[in-house]
Amino acid sequence: MQYTLKKALGQHFLRDENICRKIVDAVQQQPFTQLVEVGPGGGALTKYLLELPDIDFKAVELDEEKVVYLEHTYPQIKGKIIHQSFLDADVPFSGSFMVVGNFPYNISSQILFKVLDWKEQVPHVIGMFQKEVAQRVASKPGNKVYGILSVLIQAFYDVEYLFDVPQGCFNPPPKVMSGVIRLTRKTEVAAMQSHKYFVTLVKAAFNQRRKMLRNATRSLFTEEVLQDPIFDKRAEQLSIADFAALTFRMK
Incomplete structure (x- = not known):
């Protein structure tokens, strides 16, 4: 049974068994009993993940043709596929679960934001991204790719860049290099007034990242607070702790 590739869904299928095994090895380094694969x-x-002992496994797949193919090729997956977009899916398990996947490139950032919504239940994520997205998630203050994604993810997760995945490992080969990263939920998170305030501040700061923080976030603070020298900096110069602390001074 064959399947077709759908460019519109950002599909690039991994075909390098060595890379598949490396990802599965990384998955097995954490203790877990429930696992969700995004975009199998x-x-x-999937064929490796289904073999993991004593694991409750689910896969989220939007493409009808792939659902039919997977159920035909791996009969043990029947009843374990959630047939919709991950971005529309409800929480797949009660209790904690790991998220793993070769994430569709066109929605990979949104997948991470969805995981953030579920962070209380997701201690670990192992995902493959375009390399530049993986680097952005992992980047530190002062780096030109440090931005909204870096700050919002790293506020709640430690990020490790695991390894590169060259274009030739996929069918069809993407135009760019890929990278695999691991997210591990932090045991201690910087104190912030609320998650909502934090997101609002970070987005405002980076949406005008060339400007001084004072100009980019003027609507969020009183004139008095804006006199603080920290507002002379640009967004990329602030640490997660800086952003978190500022939420307590917002209007």
Whole structure:
């Protein structure tokens, strides 16, 4: 049974068994009993994940054709596929679960924001992204790719860049290099007034990242607070702790 590739869904299928095994090895380094694979596609990772002992497994796949293919090729997956977009899916388990996947490139950032909504239940994520997105998630203050994604993810997760995945490992080969990262939920999170305030501040700061923080976030603070020298900096110069502390001074 064959399947077709759908460019519109950002599909690039992993075909390098060595890389698949490296990802599964990384998955097994954490203790877990519930696992969600995002975008199993042709099942390159799925066939290994289904073999993990004593694991409750689910896969989220939007593409009808892939669902049919997976159920035909791996009969043990029947009843374990959630047939919709991950971005529209409800929490797949009660209790904590790990998220893993060769994430569709066109929605990879949104997938991470969705995981943030579920952070209380997701201690670990192992995902493959375009390398530049993976680097952005992992980047530190002062780096030109440090931005909204870096700050919002790293506020709640430690990020490790695990390894590169060259274009030739996929069918069809994407135009860019890929990278695999691991997120591990932090045991201690910087104190902030609220998650909502934090997101609002970070987005405002980076939406005008060339400007001084004072100009980019003027609507969020009183004139008095804006006199603080920290507002002379640009967004990329602030640490997560800086952003978190500022939320307590917002209007």
